Amino acid sequence: MAADADPARKSIGARRNPDSADAILEAAEAVLVEAGYAGFSIEAVARRARAGKPTIYRWWPSKAALLLEVYQRQKRVDVPDTGRLEEDLVGFLKNLFAHWRETSSGSVFRSLIAEAQSDDTASASLAGYALGRRSHTGQILERAKARGEIGVDIDSALVADLIASFAWKHLLTNRLDEDEATIRKTVNYVMRGIAAPGK
Structure with missing residues (x-):
């Protein structure tokens, strides 16, 4: 199977896959509700969204950037x-x-x-x-x-x-x-x- 035909690779790259981005943002909101700001981490969001930390950091360079998008x-x-x-x-x-x-x-x-x-x-x-x-x-x-x-x-x-x-x-x-x-x-x-x- 060609690499670009693998559905698991759709979220890889600089451009966001909308479905993956939504799943990450929804996971971030849920972690925030459950753990508060002090307990919020990229690791917790990655686990909940079943996404890789590198993908999250590619789209949001920091915890603050992710939280700001959740806020908006x-x-x-x-x-x-x-x-x-x-x-x-x-x-x-x-x-x-x-x-x-x-x-x-x-x-x-x-x-x-x-x-x-x-x-x-x-x-x-x-x-x-x-x-x-x-x-x-x-x-x-x-x-x-x-x-x-x-x-x-x-x-x-x-x-x-x-x-x-x-x-x-x-x-x-x-x-x-x-x-x-x-x-x-x-x-x-x-x-x-x-x-x-x-x-």
């Missing part, structure tokens, strides 16, 4: 489009806090941030994720620019970082039960700095 796969945070920036930002933060509070993803992300302080691979993975997250949150601000709510010269990425800083501080200090009044006050302070003249 779990993340279901609605981004409101109410037609008003203040309401969109308040709604986004409320939804994000609820997601972190009510699922395991909050503790996963908190641990990833902690690991990134001493692990260069984790730090690079987190920086890549944050760049995409900034762009996504920036879209809320770009919609507000198009409506004339904020000045066209406002740096959407910088404002997105300010919103993320507020969220990450609450995640890291385990204060995800912040009331809506405080969230709204924070957003209002940001709004005062970026509102278009006359708004």
Whole structure:
């Protein structure tokens, strides 16, 4: 039998086999639920997924990279489009806090941030994720620019970082039960700095 006809070799190589990748991600989620972040290891995921460690490391260069993809796969945070920036930002933060509070993803992300302080691979993975997250949150601000709510010269990425800083501080200090009044006050302070003249 030719080597490329062997079904066991389909997951070998730099390109991911979707079925194998899904099995690994599902195994990673299950290990995380059962063992928590402290007990999470590539070895445990490989055993559960019946995959080779080299395959996992080929597709995810580190534990942090795998966990970050598990986090992104779990993340279901609605981004409101109410037609008003203040309401969109308040709604986004409320939804994000609820997601972190009510699922395991909050503790996963908190641990990833902690690991990134001493692990260069984790730090690079987190920086890549944050760049995409900034762009996504920036879209809320770009919609507000198009409506004339904020000045066209406002740096959407910088404002997105300010919103993320507020969220990450609450995640890291385990204060995800912040009331809506405080969230709204924070957003209002940001709004005062970026509102278009006359708004």
